[in-house]
Amino acid sequence: MKKILSLVLALSMMLSLCSFAMAEEQITLRFSWWGGDARHEATLKVIEQFEALYPNVTIEAEYGGNDGYHDKLATNLASGTAADIVQIDPEVFPTYVANGDYFYNLDEYEIDMSVFDEAYIHQRINGYYDGKQLGLPTGIAGPAFLINKDVADKVGVDLSGEITWEGLLEMGKAAHEADPEVYLLCANKEYLVNLIVFNIVKQQAGSTVFVDGKLVATEEHFTTAYEYVKALFDNNVVAPIEYMAAYQGDAVQSDANWLAGKYVGTMTYISTVDVMVAGNPNASYYPANLPVYEGATEGGWASNTPQVLTIPKSCKHPEMAAAFLNYFYANETAMETLGAVRSVPPQAKAREICAANGSLTKVVSDSANIAAAIGGTPNDKISSTNESKNILFDAVELVAYGEMTPAEAAADTIDQLKELEV
Numbered sequence: 001m002k003k004i005l006s007l008v009l010a011l012s013m014m015l016s017l018c019s020f021a022m023a024e025e026q027i028t029l030r031f032s033w034w035g036g037d038a039r040h041e042a043t044l045k046v047i048e049q050f051e052a053l054y055p056n057v058t059i060e061a062e063y064g065g066n067d068g069y070h071d072k073l074a075t076n077l078a079s080g081t082a083a084d085i086v087q088i089d090p091e092v093f094p095t096y097v098a099n100g101d102y103f104y105n106l107d108e109y110e111i112d113m114s115v116f117d118e119a120y121i122h123q124r125i126n127g128y129y130d131g132k133q134l135g136l137p138t139g140i141a142g143p144a145f146l147i148n149k150d151v152a153d154k155v156g157v158d159l160s161g162e163i164t165w166e167g168l169l170e171m172g173k174a175a176h177e178a179d180p181e182v183y184l185l186c187a188n189k190e191y192l193v194n195l196i197v198f199n200i201v202k203q204q205a206g207s208t209v210f211v212d213g214k215l216v217a218t219e220e221h222f223t224t225a226y227e228y229v230k231a232l233f234d235n236n237v238v239a240p241i242e243y244m245a246a247y248q249g250d251a252v253q254s255d256a257n258w259l260a261g262k263y264v265g266t267m268t269y270i271s272t273v274d275v276m277v278a279g280n281p282n283a284s285y286y287p288a289n290l291p292v293y294e295g296a297t298e299g300g301w302a303s304n305t306p307q308v309l310t311i312p313k314s315c316k317h318p319e320m321a322a323a324f325l326n327y328f329y330a331n332e333t334a335m336e337t338l339g340a341v342r343s344v345p346p347q348a349k350a351r352e353i354c355a356a357n358g359s360l361t362k363v364v365s366d367s368a369n370i371a372a373a374i375g376g377t378p379n380d381k382i383s384s385t386n387e388s389k390n391i392l393f394d395a396v397e398l399v400a401y402g403e404m405t406p407a408e409a410a411a412d413t414i415d416q417l418k419e420l421e422v
Contacts, residue, residue: 024056027317029324032062032083033307034069039341046334050327057320059085077102077312084315085324087307088135090125097129104311105132109322112330115347120372125304126346135308136329139343142303142376143195144273144367145288147265148280155179157264159288165200165228168291172237175264184237186258186266188244188251189400192229193392195267198379199290199300200225206297208380209388213422219407219414226399226406233400241400253279270344270371273364287367290374299376306343344368382420391416 033043040063047059062083070092076082077096088096096102106127107113113121113133120137122128127135147159155178157171172184187195201221202208209217232238239257247255253272257263259279265288268276277285290301309328311321328334335350339359345351351368354360382388395413398404404412 026056027320028058028060029085029317029321030060030062030083031085033087034064034066042338042341045337046328049333050324080314082312082314084321086310086312088310090305090308093135093308097134102312103134104313104318106136107133109319111322111326115330115349117372119375120346125378127308135310137305137346138307138309139305140270140303140346140368140372141306141343142270142371143290143301144270145265145267145290146273146276147286147288148261149284149286151182151261152264155182163289163291165291169231169235169237173235176236181262183239184264186252186255186263187238188247189393189396190249191252191267192396193389197225197392200228202298202300203293203296208377209383210380215417215421219410222410222413223407226395226409229396230399230406270364270367273367274361285363287363287370289370299374301374301376302378303371303376304378388420
């Protein structure tokens with residue numbers, strides 16, 4: 001009897017030891033990303049933090065520059081040799097998704113998705129495909145509507161609430177009437193196209209300009225957009241086209257009227273908000289809401305991430321890889337460590353932390369909150385080309401100079417865009 005009892009106790013102890021050994025299975029994960037030194041240093045610190053919490057896990061860091069990164073990744077995905085956690089350019093990600101069933105659905109793992117704005121992560125460009133969260137955004141890039149509060153108060157306009165396209169026109173008229181040297185918007189033809197024309201067209205069409213290579217935006221959509229542009233000039237909401245010609249592309253950042261505090265605001269990008277503020281640093285600023293047509297099914301405002309993180313199906317320990325992503329995105333220590341090294345963080349809490357510790361200005365953080373909440377599909381591949389944009393730049397210029405009516409410019413735009421269909 002004693003022998004039997006001893007045997008049972010020995011067997012029980014062996015099973016306990018096996019269970020302990022299984023619980024403490026040594027796991028190695030590979031994490032691949034690109035970036036600069038600040039990103040590398042912060043990411044390595046987060047890896048160290050995670051490894052301290054999970055002593056049985058080692059994460060091998062594979063990092064460097066972006067040259068050749070995605071060509072190599074394509075080969076590795078096809079051969080099943082990709083790293084266990086991978087950073088990917090969201091513009092390239094759709095090609096990988098189309099070429100194979102390479103990525104786990106992250107919704108099936110224990111990752112706290114509540115740290116993200118649902119409207120933001122549930123965009124295709126941010127890793128959401130056919131109802132599956134195949135990747136998670138690392139940051140927020142997109143539009144911003146920066147307001148110089150001092151100028152706004154001086155001319156008696158308030159852009160702190162909800163804004164409509166028509167309301168912008170009315171406030172622009174009022175601002176210029178209150179002070180003939182003041183215009184509501186600092187803009188040039190490029191910014192008018194990228195931040196007004198495209199968004200008006202997309203909000204009306206309910207989609208991007210091209211869908212699956214075919215033009216879906218209509219002559220009527222572009223007529224409405226160009227009529228709005230004409231109204232901006234006719235009502236002195238923007239400076240005359242002759243003045244704008246001196247500030248092409250991103251030269252709006254050096255516009256003399258902006259530097260002198262003669263604009264109420266500017267439709268710009270989250271990435272350039274601080275640059276615009278630096279041009280007139282003594283003023284007070286806040287971000288305004290972005291206008292959307294009532295009932296629009298497409299927000300239009302293209303807010304998307306600079307990178308996504310994902311777990312390839314070649315990963316043999318997806319639960320542990322998911323645990324790392326959960327720490328990366330949902331742990332406040334990790335949020336503080338990462339700061340804004342992958343652009344403005346996609347989590348509201350991380351933006352709060354960054355604003356509090358000075359790694360992110362409040363006006364940028366607030367701009368990102370607005371962009372993440374409003375949603376909108378980034379422009380399609382065809383309308384994003386220089387060839388397509390130049391067609392619209394020319395049309396805006398011709399309308400502004402009065403050389404074409406909005407309807408004529410729209411008809412010409414459609415004719416030229418049709419030639420770009422595939």
